[in-house]
Every structure is written in structure tokens, then in C-alpha cells.
Amino acid sequence: xxxxxxxxxxxxxxxxxxxxxxxxxxxxxxxxxxxxxxxxxxxxxxxxxxxxxxxxxxxxxxxxxxxxxxxxxxxxxxxxxxxxxxxxxxxxxxxxxxxxxxxxxxxxxxxxxxxxxxxxxxxxxxxxxxxxxxxxxxxxxxxxxxxxxxxxxxxxxxxx
Amino acid sequence: xxxxxxxxxxxxxxxxxxxxxxxxxxxxxxxxxxxxxxxxxxxxxxxxxxxxxxxxxxxxxxxxxxxxxxxxxxxxxxxxxxxxxxxxxxxxxxxxxxxxxxxxxxxxxxxxxxxxxxxxxxxxxxxxxxxxxxxxxxxxxxxxxxxxxxxxxxxxxxxxxxxxxxxxxxxxxxxxxxxxxxxxxxxxxxxxxxxxxxxxxxxxxxxxxxxxxxxxxxxxxxxxxxxxxxxxxxxxxxxxxxxxxxxxxxxxxxxxxxxxxxxxxxxxxxxxxx
Numbered sequence: 001x002x003x004x005x006x007x008x009x010x011x012x013x014x015x016x017x018x019x020x021x022x023x024x025x026x027x028x029x030x031x032x033x034x035x036x037x038x039x040x041x042x043x044x045x046x047x048x049x050x051x052x053x054x055x056x057x058x059x060x061x062x063x064x065x066x067x068x069x070x071x072x073x074x075x076x077x078x079x080x081x082x083x084x085x086x087x088x089x090x091x092x093x094x095x096x097x098x099x100x101x102x103x104x105x106x107x108x109x110x111x112x113x114x115x116x117x118x119x120x121x122x123x124x125x126x127x128x129x130x131x132x133x134x135x136x137x138x139x140x141x142x143x144x145x146x147x148x149x150x151x152x153x154x155x156x157x158x159x160x
Numbered sequence: 161x162x163x164x165x166x167x168x169x170x171x172x173x174x175x176x177x178x179x180x181x182x183x184x185x186x187x188x189x190x191x192x193x194x195x196x197x198x199x200x201x202x203x204x205x206x207x208x209x210x211x212x213x214x215x216x217x218x219x220x221x222x223x224x225x226x227x228x229x230x231x232x233x234x235x236x237x238x239x240x241x242x243x244x245x246x247x248x249x250x251x252x253x254x255x256x257x258x259x260x261x262x263x264x265x266x267x268x269x270x271x272x273x274x275x276x277x278x279x280x281x282x283x284x285x286x287x288x289x290x291x292x293x294x295x296x297x298x299x300x301x302x303x304x305x306x307x308x309x310x311x312x313x314x315x316x317x318x319x320x321x322x323x324x325x326x327x328x329x330x331x332x333x334x335x336x337x338x339x340x341x342x343x344x345x346x347x348x349x350x351x352x353x354x355x356x357x358x359x360x361x362x363x364x365x366x367x368x369x370x371x372x373x374x375x376x377x378x379x380x381x382x383x384x385x386x387x388x389x390x391x392x393x394x395x396x397x398x399x400x401x402x403x404x405x406x407x408x409x410x411x412x413x414x415x416x417x418x419x420x421x422x423x424x425x426x427x428x429x430x431x432x433x434x
Contacts, residue, residue, distance in 0.1 A: 005181055009189050016193075020200055032338070038226065041325035045335040047220045052371035055253045056380045081386040085245045089252050113243040113287035114386065120267045120288070120300035121241050125387070 057090025076155025237428035239389035249384035263306035307366035308422030
């Protein structure tokens with residue numbers, strides 16, 4: 001057997017070795033370190049997801065400062081309505097720069113979201129035809145805050 | 161498993177042709193390469209994937225261990241009033257770009273003859289307006305929708321880079337740093353729960369507000385619902401009300417024929433609901 005064949009094999013082996021080495025180098029570079037920590041994904045992502053900023057506060061945290069309004073709300077028909085729905089997320093109010101004024105929505109567009117008489121709303125839910133309701137009360141519908149002229153938003157029908 | 165190379169045999173075997181390799185020569189050389197092949201196969205197996213799948217525990221920076229929880233979400237169709245506060249809260253909480261939705265509300269209006277109108281104006285983020293369907297309405301209802309967080313999820317199966325995944329606690333999440341924005345998952349989801357964020361160019365979807373639930377808070381949509389139509393809880397917690405609902409009430413899931421095993425359950429489900 002000729003010597004040349006050995007050289008072929010050595011060359012092939014070197015090439016294969018280099019390919020294997022390259023494979024592992026590229027693989028190590030492409031796959032993030034925490035990949036597979038919890039499953040077929042980058043484990044660090046869980047900590048990234050968990051560390052996103054919270055915008056809406058704990059619903060009970062409003063009571064810490066606004067106990068008076070909180071009690072009125074709890075006694076009324078709007079007891080289950082979260083404060084941050086009609087106002088704004090807590091983090092817009094309590095910020096790192098101190099307490100900022102809380103936006104207050106007073107228009108009937110807000111009230112209408114829940115109470116406009118609509119196809120598809122559960123029959124038992126209190127809903128009104130706004131035009132009919134306001135006209136029957138001899139009020140002016142052009143006033144956007146018309147609802148608040150009769151209803152106290154935190155307890156719209158008095159104590160339940 | 162390792163095949164040891166046999167003792168070197170330099171000039172054994174008959175040579176019939178100058179250029180041909182004898183069988184012995186071939187086998188010897190092949191055996192010499194066996195260790196490197198075995199090493200290659202061995203290293204393939206000891207990849208970080210396998211080794212770390214058992215490595216569990218708290219997520220760094222939290223007191224939360226994903227293996228201790230299994231979340232479920234319940235939507236009570238009978239209670240939804242279509243106010244859209246959940247959609248608004250979701251958009252604020254997760255900075256969802258305008259006209260894209262991680263959760264949305266659909267209005268179903270059904271006639272006696274079986275005609276169905278389904279609409280979701282801007283996802284219901286501003287609530288719903290009165291409508292004239294053009295037929296006698298026999299029944300109508302709102303259906304809040306979100307990612308179903310399927311146990312057998314089609315979306316993460318098609319992800320080519322491992323960016324979409326199902327976590328041990330049941331949450332289906334997207335790693336935005338890993339996502340290449342190919343959009344396969346958007347097409348794979350039969351519920352239309354995913355979209356490509358036009359700003360980041362990566363896939364996005366409901367995370368059950370993962371940053372909230374890992375700290376013991378409810379998702380923003382659940383907190384925002386004034387009628388209790390949306391419920392969220394931990395099936396591993398015996399005292400969680402959601403466990404009683406899922407195990408004892410008559411519940412349904414969207415598109416059960418797709419066999420995706422959603423973890424979002426519906427109460428008051430109608431046959432027209434898609």
C-alpha cells in the first residue's frame with residue numbers, strides 16, 4: 001500500500017476535527033448561556049419578564065390614603081368597581097417624584113361604557129338609554145358632566 | 161460505549177492493488193477515528209438543554225418558583241358588560257401599541273334563524289355603541305378573549321429559535337430578545353392572540369401580566385373588571401376559588417377541536433362562539 005493514502009486520511013481527519021471544533025465554537029456563541037435552564041428557552045427571560053414595571057397598583061392600596069372615599073364606595077353600588085378604572089393607574093399618581101394629581105374622568109362617555117343600554121349586555125345589569133334618561137330628567141345632554149349633577153360617582157344610588 | 165482502537169498493524173494483509181486500501185487498513189483507520197466520533201456524540205448529548213432541565217428554583221430577583229404554580233384563567237360570559245376597561249388596563253399595563261390587542265372583547269349578536277354578527281370595534285377598548293343588526297335578535301353577548309395559554313400550544317412548536325415557550329406554571333411567553341419576528345407563531349395561533357409589535361418587530365401576546373403574577377398580583381385585566389367576569393388563579397392552590405370553578409362548574413374552551421388544551425376556560429359558552 002502506498003504512503004499517499006495515509007496522507008489522505010490524515011487530511012480528512014484534520015478537516016473533520018476542525019469541523020467539529022468549529023461546530024462547538026459556533027454553537028457556544030449562538031446558544032445563550034441560560035438556554036435550557038427551565039426548558040427549551042432562554043431561562044434568563046423569566047427574570048426579564050418578571051422585572052417589567054408594574055403600572056396598576058394593588059386595588060386595596062388606594063384605601064391607605066383615601067379611607068374616607070373608600071368607605072363611601074364600599075357602602076354603595078360601585079363597591080366592586082376598581083378605582084383605577086375611572087381614574088388612572090396608581091403609578092401615574094404615586095411616582096418617584098412624589099404624588100402627582102390623579103386624572104379624573106367625569107364625562108358621560110365614561111359612565112356610558114358600563115351603563116349605556118346595549119344589545120349583548122346581561123339583562124340584570126343596570127343600563128339606561130342616555131338620551132331618554134337625561135331628557136326625562138329635564139337636563140341638558142350637551143353638558144358632558146351631566147351624570148354627576150345627580151349621581152355621586154363613588155356611590156351613585158346612595159347606600160345599597 | 162467507547163470503542164478502543166486496536167493495536168496498530170502497520171503492514172499486515174495482502175495487497176492486490178497499489179492504490180486500493182485493504183480492508184484491514186480501512187478498519188484500522190476507522191477504529192482510530194472512533195474515539196473522536198464517540199466524543200462528538202457524547203458532547204452532543206451533554207448539551208445544556210438536558211442538564212439544566214432539572215435545575216429549578218426561584219426566578220432571580222423574585223420569591224417566585226414557577227414549578228410550584230399552575231395557573232388558569234376563567235371568563236364568565238354571562239357577567240361581561242363590554243365596558244372595555246380590561247382592554248384599556250391591558251394596554252396601559254403592557255404598553256400595547258395602538259390598534260393592537262393582547263386582550264379584546266367581541267360582541268356576538270345572533271338571530272332566531274341563526275344569523276350571527278360578530279364585531280369588535282377597536283378591540284372594545286372604548287366600549288361598545290348601540291347597533292342595528294337588521295334582524296330580530298334572539299340572543300347577544302360579549303366574549304372577552306386573550307391568549308389561551310394552551311398546554312399543547314401550536315405557537316411555540318413552530319418557533320424556529322426557541323423564543324416562544326410554555327413555562328412550568330402554564331404561562332406561554334415570548335422572549336423578545338430571542339424573537340426574530342418571522343411571524344410563524346402569529347400564523348400558527350388559531351385564536352389570533354399574537355401580533356408582531358410594529359415598534360420592536362417581535363411577536364407579542366398576553367403574558368397573564370407575568371410581572372404581576374410573579375409578585376402575587378392578578379393580571380391587570382382581572383383587576384380592572386368591575387363585574388368579576390374575568391378570574392385568574394392557581395390550580396395548585398387548594399383554596400383558590402378558580403380551582404373550584406374549573407373542577408366543578410360546566411366549563412368550555414375555545415376551538416376544542418384544535419386539541420390545544422387551553423388553560424383559559426369559559427363559563428356561559430354558546431355554540432356560536434368561535
